[in-house]
Amino acid sequence: MEIKLGHDEAADALRQADERMASQTNGSGPWTVIYDSWHDSGDRSGGRFAAFSAPSYHDRAMQSAGWDMSVGGGFPGFSQHHEGGEWVSTYHRNVDGPDLEPLVLVQEMHGAAPDAYLISEEFRLLMHLWEDKATGNYYSIGDDGSKELAIEFAGRQIRVRTPLLRRYQAARQLDLLLFSDTHVAVDTDEKPEAFANLNEEDHVEKDSVIFIGVGGTGLGRNQIHSRLLAKRVLPPPPQEQCGIWPWEREDEAYPAFVIDEDENGRPVKFTCEEDKLANYFGKNPEAPHYLTPVFFKPEVLKRYYDDPTLYSVSDGRLSCGHLWGVQIDNGNPAAVMVFLGDIGRDIPSSHRDHWRAYNIPPVSKMSKSAFRRSFLAQFAETENPEHLFKNAYLAIQRAWTENWGWGLYREAEGGDAELISRVRIPLNDTDTEFEAQLLSLAKLLVDLLNEPAIAAGLPSIKDEKGISKLKRFLEAHGYAHIDRDIGLLRRIQSLRSRIAAHTSGSSGQAFLAKELDGLSKPDFIEKLMREATQMFADVSELDPDE
Numbered sequence: 001m002e003i004k005l006g007h008d009e010a011a012d013a014l015r016q017a018d019e020r021m022a023s024q025t026n027g028s029g030p031w032t033v034i035y036d037s038w039h040d041s042g043d044r045s046g047g048r049f050a051a052f053s054a055p056s057y058h059d060r061a062m063q064s065a066g067w068d069m070s071v072g073g074g075f076p077g078f079s080q081h082h083e084g085g086e087w088v089s090t091y092h093r094n095v096d097g098p099d100l101e102p103l104v105l106v107q108e109m110h111g112a113a114p115d116a117y118l119i120s121e122e123f124r125l126l127m128h129l130w131e132d133k134a135t136g137n138y139y140s141i142g143d144d145g146s147k148e149l150a151i152e153f154a155g156r157q158i159r160v161r162t163p164l165l166r167r168y169q170a171a172r173q174l175d176l177l178l179f180s181d182t183h184v185a186v187d188t189d190e191k192p193e194a195f196a197n198l199n200e201e202d203h204v205e206k207d208s209v210i211f212i213g214v215g216g217t218g219l220g221r222n223q224i225h226s227r228l229l230a231k232r233v234l235p236p237p238p239q240e241q242c243g244i245w246p247w248e249r250e251d252e253a254y255p256a257f258v259i260d261e262d263e264n265g266r267p268v269k270f271t272c273e274e275d276k277l278a279n280y281f282g283k284n285p286e287a288p289h290y291l292t293p294v295f296f297k298p299e300v301l302k303r304y305y306d307d308p309t310l311y312s313v314s315d316g317r318l319s320c321g322h323l324w325g326v327q328i329d330n331g332n333p334a335a336v337m338v339f340l341g342d343i344g345r346d347i348p349s350s351h352r353d354h355w356r357a358y359n360i361p362p363v364s365k366m367s368k369s370a371f372r373r374s375f376l377a378q379f380a381e382t383e384n385p386e387h388l389f390k391n392a393y394l395a396i397q398r399a400w401t402e403n404w405g406w407g408l409y410r411e412a413e414g415g416d417a418e419l420i421s422r423v424r425i426p427l428n429d430t431d432t433e434f435e436a437q438l439l440s441l442a443k444l445l446v447d448l449l450n451e452p453a454i455a456a457g458l459p460s461i462k463d464e465k466g467i468s469k470l471k472r473f474l475e476a477h478g479y480a481h482i483d484r485d486i487g488l489l490r491r492i493q494s495l496r497s498r499i500a501a502h503t504s505g506s507s508g509q510a511f512l513a514k515e516l517d518g519l520s521k522p523d524f525i526e527k528l529m530r531e532a533t534q535m536f537a538d539v540s541e542l543d544p545d546e
Contacts, residue, residue: 003187004222010188014198014214014226019046023180023230024208032165032178035071035104035117035158043223046182047071050103052174057099058233064202065211065229067179074102101174104158117158119151126171126244127164140164144348145310145320167243169236178232185217185225192216192224208232252349257294258359259340267361272344272352290341291374293329293366298427300336300358305427308418315387316373324348327374331367331384333425333526335360339374386425389529392536393420393444399540406453408539409444419444425529426522434521435499441525442496445532446489467493477542485535492528 005013026033026048034050051069053061061068077095080087094101103123107116119138123129129138129150138151140161151160169176192215200212211229240247254273262268270277270288277283277290304311304318312319319325326346329337338347338355347355369380382388393409400408412419423440426433449466454473461468471486479485499512516524 005186005188007188007190007194010186010190010224011195011198013184013186014195014224016182016184016212016226016228019180019182019228020210020230023048023178023182023228024205024210024232026178026180027162027165027176027232027234030162031152031159032162033157033159034178035106035156037071037156043185044183046180048181049179051096051177051179052101052103052169052172053177053233054099055173055175055235058175058235061175061177061231061233062204062209065209065231067181067229067231068177069096069100069102069179071106072108074100074105075107100177103160117153123168127168141323142348142350143323144350145323146350166237167241169234170239171242171244173236173239175236176234178234180228180230182228183225184228185223187223189222190224195224195226198226207234253352254344254349255352255356257340257343257356258361259288259292259294261361270340272340274341274345277341277344288340290339292340293337293362294340294343295360295362295364296336296338296355297358297360298333298336298425300355301330301424302427303354305422305424308421312421313424315382315384315391316370329367329370331369331382331387332364333384333386333522335364337364337366337370384425385526385529385533386423389533390420390423392533396536396540403542404453404544407450408454409448410450412443412448416443416448425526429521431521434525437525438492438496438499441528441532442492446493446496474539474542477544479539479542481535481538485539488528488531488535 032050033048036046036048038047039045049067049069049071051074053068057068073096074094076091076093078089078091079095080089082088096102101120103120105118105120107118109115119129124131124138127150128141130141130147131138136153137149139147140150141147149161150164151158165176168174195214198212198214200210202209202211204210209231212226214224214226217223217225254271254276256269256271258267259270260268270292272294274290276287277292278285278287279290301313301318304313310320313330316327316329316331317325318328324346326338326342343352343355366374367383369382372378372380397407397409400406419440423444424437426437446467449470451466451469454466455464455469458469458472458476467486467489470489471482474482474486495515499515519527
C-alpha cells in the first residue's frame with residue numbers, strides 16, 4: 001500500500017539533509033568511506049567512491065559535483081586518436097590519468113564471477129599494510145609489531161582509517177576526492193513544480209561542491225525523485241607530516257625510570273633517552289650511564305610470553321620478529337633487568353609505559369651470566385632453571401632422534417604449537433598463573449610422550465597409558481633412575497588433574513599446601529623444572545645398542 005506524503009514531509013525527504021551532512025563530513029572522522037553502494041527496499045539508493053588527484057586539478061574538480069572518476073575507472077587500457085589518416089593506439093597504465101588516481105579499483109565481472117575490490121597497490125605498499133586473507137581487511141603493522149585495523153570491508157562498504165589517508169596524501173602531495181551520489185523517491189499528490197525551490201545548481205560550500213535536482217520519476221506514479229551529488233575535495237597536509245622516512249613521526253616518548261633510591265628511600269628517576277645519558281666517551285658526564293641497570297617485576301614479560309607467535313622471550317633477549325629486540329637479563333627469576341639506554345634505544349615507545357608500570361627499585365642484582373656477557377664479553381650459560389629446562393627439552397629431542405630414530409616427544413600442534421615458548425616459572429603467586437604453568441608442564445612432559453614409538457618393541461597391554469609404557473621401555477633398557485623419573489611424571493600428572501580442578505575448595509587448598517611443602521608457587525614450578533632437566537640429562541645417556 002502506497003503512503004502518500006504531504007508537501008512538507010515530502011520536501012524534508014527530498015532535501016536529503018542527513019545524506020548531505022554525511023557526504024560533507026566524510027573524511028573528518030576516524031574512518032573515511034571510500035566505497036559504498038546500496039539500494040534499500042524502499043525508494044532510497046546511492047553510492048560513494050574516492051580518488052586522488054594532482055593539486056593542479058583542484059580548480060577543475062571544484063567546478064562540478066559530478067564524479068571525476070567512475071566506479072570501474074583507473075584501470076590500464078588503450079586510447080586511440082586519428083593522426084595522418086590512421087588510427088594511433090596508445091597504452092595507458094591508468095586510463096583516467098595522469099591527474100586522477102584510483103584508491104579502490106572495482107574489477108567488474110558482469111555476473112560471470114564475483115566482482116573484485118582491489119586497494120591501490122601503491123597505497124598498500126607505501127603505508128605498509130598487511131592483508132588478512134580470511135576477512136579481506138588490511139592492518140597497519142607498527143614499528144613495535146602491533147596490528148591496527150586500517151581498511152575494513154563491511155558488506156558492500158569499504159572504509160579506511162582517516163589518519164592513514166591523510167599521511168598518504170601528505171607523502172604523495174595529492175588531493176583526496178570523496179564522491180557521493182544518492183537518490184530518494186517519495187509518493188505524493190504534489191506536482192514536481194511544488195518542489196522547484198529545492199533544486200540547487202553546482203555550487204561550492206567550503207571544501208565541497210553540491211548539486212541537487214528534483215523532478216518526476218516518469219514511472220507513471222505520483223512519485224517525486226531527488227538526486228544529490230556531493231564532492232568533497234581535501235588538500236594534502238604538509239609532506240613532513242607523512243610519518244615516512246625521512247619524516248618519521250614525532251611521537252617518541254622517553255619516560256623516566258627508577259634507577260636508585262636516595263638516602264631517605266625515595267625513588268631516583270632518570271629519562272631513558274639515549275642522547276641524555278653518559279657513555280664511555282665523555283658524553284653527559286653528570287648524567288647516569290647508558291648501562292645503568294633498571295629492574296622490573298617478572299610480570300613485565302607476561303604480555304610477551306602470552307603471544308609467542310609475535311614475540312620471543314629467550315635467554316637474555318626479548319624480540320618481536322625482526323622488527324625489534326632488546327637485551328634483557330632474565331637469568332634471575334625474581335626480577336628482569338634492562339639497561340637504561342637500551343630501554344630508550346631498543347624498546348618501542350608504545351611499550352615503554354608498559355615497562356614503567358612494572359619498574360621497581362634496584363633491590364635485585366644483575367645475574368652472573370648477564371654480567372659476564374655484558375661487561376666481560378664472555379660466554380656464560382644461564383643459571384635460570386626455566387631456560388635450562390627449555391634447552392634440555394629441545395636437546396633431548398635432538399639426541400633421542402639421533403640415537404633412536406624417533407623423538408621422545410611428539411611435536412606439539414594447533415594451540416599447543418608454541419607451548420615450549422609459553423611455559424615459564426610463574427611470574428607471580430596467583431592460582432591462575434600457577435595452574436597455567438602446571439598444565440603446560442603436564443602437556444610437555446606427559447601428554448606429548450611419543451607413545452606409539454615407545455611401545456613399538458614392547459608386548460601390548462590393553463589401555464596402558466603413556467607413563468606406564470615409558471616405564472616398561474626404560475626397564476627394558478636397564479635405566480637406573482626409573483623410580484625417580486617415573487615418579488616425577490606421575491606427580492605432575494596427578495597435580496594437573498587434582499589441583500587445576502579443585503584449587504577453589506578447602507580440600508584442594510589443603511592438597512596444594514601439602515605438595516608445596518612451604519615453597520611458593522613459582523619456587524615449586526622451578527623445582528619441577530630442575531628435576532625434569534636432570535631427567536633429560538640422564539635419559540639422554542641411554543644407548544639403544546645396550
